[in-house]
Amino acid sequence: MPVGLFWAAIVGNVLKNFDLALLGLIAPFIAPLFFPTNDPLTALILTYALIPIGFISKPIGAYFFGRLGDHWGRRSALMVTSCGMGITTGLMGCLPTYDHVGAWAPIFLALGRVLQNFFAAGESTGGSLLLIESTALKKRSLMSSLYDASSIMGILVASLSITCLGFKGMMEQGWRYLYLFGFLSAVLGVVIRYHVDESKDFKLASETKPMFSPRWRRHLICIVFATGFTYLTYSIPLTLMNGFLPLISSVTREEAIALNTILLGVDLCLLPLFGYMAMRIKKEKLMVFAALSVAILAVPLWNQQIGGGIWPALVFRTVIVTLGALFAAPFHYWSQDGLNVKERYTVIAMGKSIGSQIIGYPAPAICLLVYQKTGWAYTPALFLVVTALMGAGSVIFRNQLLFLEAKQKC
Secondary structure (H helix, E strand, O other): OOHHHHHHHHHHHHHHHHHHHHHHHHHHHHHHHHOOOOOHHHHHHHHHHOOOHHHOHHHHHHHHHHHHHHHHOHHHHHHHHHHHHHHHHHHHOOOOOHHHHOOHHHHHHHHHHHHHHHHHHHHHHHHHHHHHOOOOHHHHHHHHHHHHHHHHHHHHHHHHHHHHHHHOOOHHHHHHHHHHHHHHHHHHHHHHHHOOOOOHHHHHOOOOOOOOOHHHHHHHHHHHHHHHHHHHHHHHHHHHHHHHHHHHOOOOHHHHHHHHHHHHHHHHHHHHHHHHHHOOOOHHHHHHHHHHHHHHHHHHHHHHHOOOOHHHHHHHHHHHHHHHHHHHOOHHHHHHOOOOHHHHHHHHHHHHHHHHHHHHOOHHHHHHHHHHHHOOOOHHHHHHHHHHHHHHHHHHHHHHHHHHHHHHHO
16 A cells, blocks of 8 residues: 555544544533523533534535545545535634624534534545555455544544643633644645545446445445444543533543543554454454443443542443444444445445434433433433444344345355
8 A cells, every 4th residue: 555545544534533523522611602601501512512513414415525436536535525624624713702793603613513514524434445445455454443543543632632721721712723723734634635546446446336226225224323333432431521520420621531531542542453353353243242342331330420530430431432442443444345336435424424413423412401401310321322232233234234145146
């Protein structure tokens, strides 16, 4: 694989995830700036509700960039997504707050998130395809994990930056500098990608087949549920808990975000290790084991957090992050199984966008809303159990589907 292609995919993914992670991580700090209210919890719920607000724009972006990437190549689609993400992120750093423009402030923030989701829908899938399609088959699980590790790297850099600004008391204005940094780094991503070639598989591929046949719909549904579980193992321990832990335990906001940074570092180290394991153990077995383990452990571990201190919080988040990394490590490679090269971009991008928007991203806002209305703190654990079972089921079902399709060809 050309070194330039590797870094084009990795660096672009780091920058995309840095940009996307900012809103979820800074939500506890900027909520009062865009949603002034006498109830801080309501402001936090409204800010978290912006994270999945691209419910329409992300599937549209997935289809648009999927078809662009399947017809004109992964590189062409990624050049457009890089430019779009960079410009949108830069503009979000210049947004006026409620004190300046009143109710227009949250509207502008929501519009920025909609545009981010539109461009992000094509970025993640295109980068993974560009990388994995240029890798030898026996190393694709490892390369999948490295690509996912680059996602965590982007979130880690964002979390570390926010941790430093938070402890220095600089978040009131510092959050703007983070968005502007995202814009400047996106310029670097565009320059790097301009000089790379197309993926090997795409250049050798034949013409596409008709879209949305019953066969592709079955693959799409499996990717939706697996994606939902993958995103939830991130959004619950690494997004929701930053604002939720101070409500149900003695952990402060600053301590919660510091824990977040540590766990992202752990996740970053675990992903390549699990990718290497997936080269020697069937990736589907690892994914099913991880999902079923989450379903079994989520409620008992969650129960220890309520009213507890920093150690129960650390144990819960570490276990969920570790099992989530085991499931996610071969995910990008797994999602390509059985799909025609020139349909992969569209099917995978749409599956990821739908799964993240209807399952993964809405979880923080829903959990906080249920807690506000009922005082019941177990919604996050219930989310994890249900989605873990769906994730395991989708992997098992798709494995059988691929087996039957191979048998029919014979």
